Amino acid sequence: IVSFPSVESFQSRDLCQLDGLQCATPCTISPSGTWANVTGDDLDWTVDEGGTPTDLTGPAVDATQGNLTGRYAYTESSCPDIGHSDKVAILYSRCFNFSNIIAPELSYAYHMFGEETGNIQVEVSTNSCVSWSPIDILDGPQQDSSDAQWKTRLVNMVQFSGAPNVRIRLVGTTGRDQFSDMAIDDITVQEAPANDLALTEILTPVSKCGLGE
Numbered sequence: 001i002v003s004f005p006s007v008e009s010f011q012s013r014d015l016c017q018l019d020g021l022q023c024a025t026p027c028t029i030s031p032s033g034t035w036a037n038v039t040g041d042d043l044d045w046t047v048d049e050g051g052t053p054t055d056l057t058g059p060a061v062d063a064t065q066g067n068l069t070g071r072y073a074y075t076e077s078s079c080p081d082i083g084h085s086d087k088v089a090i091l092y093s094r095c096f097n098f099s100n101i102i103a104p105e106l107s108y109a110y111h112m113f114g115e116e117t118g119n120i121q122v123e124v125s126t127n128s129c130v131s132w133s134p135i136d137i138l139d140g141p142q143q144d145s146s147d148a149q150w151k152t153r154l155v156n157m158v159q160f161s162g163a164p165n166v167r168i169r170l171v172g173t174t175g176r177d178q179f180s181d182m183a184i185d186d187i188t189v190q191e192a193p194a195n196d197l198a199l200t201e202i203l204t205p206v207s208k209c210g211l212g213e
Helices: none
Strands: 006-008 035-037 046-049 071-075 088-093 104-111 119-125 133-139 151-156 167-173 182-191
Touching: 133 151, 167 182
Parallel strands: none
Antiparallel strands: 006 182, 035 088, 046 071, 071 182, 088 167, 104 151, 104 182, 119 133, 119 167
16 A cells, blocks of 8 residues: 555444354455454454444444444454453554655544453554564553543554555454453554644844843
């Protein structure tokens, strides 16, 4: 992928209905898109709308549209088939080409409400997925209700500037019980916006700041 920004909002992705909260039910997000679920982990990131099914978890709405028909991806932790704690869901990207990107940046919206919320870790590979390096982690509850606003995580990836073969994965690990659903939305990879400072005026202090002539 060489066109930036690259944005995944899940709005055009099919909903994935879990079969009686059987967390091993696969969710094919988009085989031809930028992001996809891996195989071989414990559960998939599930495309959902209208709020997570477990009480006392969130979100109630998505981040993009802020309504009940907006879609997002989440990890379901009420799992009678595989249990609750320390279950891993991995969403990974196609290859990004940062050859002409000076300050690459990953951002994503997140909603992590639940007293036993686990964590979301960002990992990067530059050798065709032979090895992965963790570069960021969000751990524990980040919101205090399902109606709380989504937050945005910014991950500086300047160390990968110029790299032609970069893959990113979001690794969600569930907490100790069913109150640990986590949701993500609006995954964006782009050149970080410039934050320039401009000189507007130079004033000579009348008192010369007490430093003499």
